[in-house]
Amino acid sequence: MQQNIRKVAIIGTGLVGSSAAYSILNQGICDELLMIDINTERAVGECLDLSHCIDFTNSRTKVHTATYQELGDVDIVVITAGPPPKPGQTRLDTIGIGAKIMADIIPQIMASGFNGIFLIASNPVDIMTYHVWKLSGLPRNQVIGTGTSLDSSRLKTYLSEILDVDPRSIYGYTMGEHGDSQFAAWSHVTVGGKPLLQIIEEQKDKLGHIDLDQMVEDVKKVGFEILKRKGTTYYGIGNAIAFITKSILNDDHKIIALSCVLDGEYGETDLCTGVPAIITRQGLKEVVELHLTEAEQEKFAHSTNVLRDYMASIGYEKKALELV
Known part of the structure; x- marks a missing residue:
């Protein structure tokens, strides 16, 4: 009898990679979990520690x-390798080191015959996802990044505390760069199916104090608030990686805000950025194109321009916009 073994590899066994591995193992998401790190002894230690969890879980990974x-x-190669930004840096400031790491490891992975799905978490994630896509030569559906999945979760967490509802009953996304130029598509945020902006309008006495612009700023900056206090973030992104991995392997067709290669969606091509996308066993099935307001579309364009400027620093020429 033929058996289908679910295999996931994590490259980078630092705090993000090990947290992702811990979440994947505890949820029984795959049958085999492979760990790779430039520090071989670190990888061995993480595997030993993780293997001691098996007796307390519901599956044998x-x-x-x-x-x-x-x-x-x-089936899936998760890449978390790369340095966190130092105090005073943004995620974009780590681009040089990240690009060199990808240029080193991707050819080696492809030489193995790999034809699965790349899930990139290394920052700056949008540009690293694009870089991996170019280096691998795989179709765009097989290369995705964690994008604004964690940012969208943070946004829903803040809203859930104000509205006193489960964050899983709130639907909405931050979009664009996983960084300072991202924005919230407020026109599409709903709570139990009801538009958030309508709820605020109807309950001005209770919710009129909400500063949506400040909330977006809080979402942008909270990662650095965590960094200042404990060195870096890893639980949130680790669980996001596990969630995306499970969605792929289970062919869930979930819609998640991920970094995807755009091919005309939102008027953009040849670029990766955070957008809601349907994810299946084949990776990206479809980018969900929201009807953004004019102001939201301008913010999206600004964010993509920021990314293109930084992409140029690692050799991807910024293309001139065609006038139509």
Whole structure:
């Protein structure tokens, strides 16, 4: 009898990679979990520690170290390798080191015969996702980034505290760069199916104090608030990675705000940025095109321009916009 073994590899066993592995293992998302790190001893230690969790979980996930040559039959390669921004830096400031890491590891992975899905979490995630897409030569559906999935979750968490509802009953997204130029598509945020802006209008006495612009700023900056206090963030993004991985392997067709290669959606091409997308066993099925307001579309265009400027620093020429 043929068995379909779900295999996931995580490259980078620092705090983000190990947190993702812990979430994946505890949820029984895959049958085999491979760990790779430039610090081999660190990877071995993480695998040993993770393997001691199995007795307390509901499934038996095999955890072990691997080499790039062993990734040919892996379903998903998660890349978390890369440095966190230092105090005073933005995520975009880590682009040089991140680009070099990808240029080193992606050819080795592809040489193994890998034809699965890349899930990129390394920052700046939008540009690194695009870089991996170019380096790998895979179709765009097979290369996605965590994008604004965590930012969207943070936004819903803030709203849930104000509205006193479960964040999972709130639907909405931050879009664009996973960074300072992202924005919230407020025109499409709903609570139990009811537009948030309508709820605020109807309950001005109770909710009129909400500063939506400040909330977006809080979403942008909270990662750095965490960084100042504990060095970096890892639980939130680790669980986001596990959630996306599970959605892919289960062919869930969930809509998640991810960094995707755009091919005409939102008027953009040849660029990765955070957009709501339908995710399946084949990776990206479809980018969901929201009807943004004029102001939201301008913010989206600004964010993509910011990304293009930084992409140019690693050799991707900024294309002139065609007048139509």
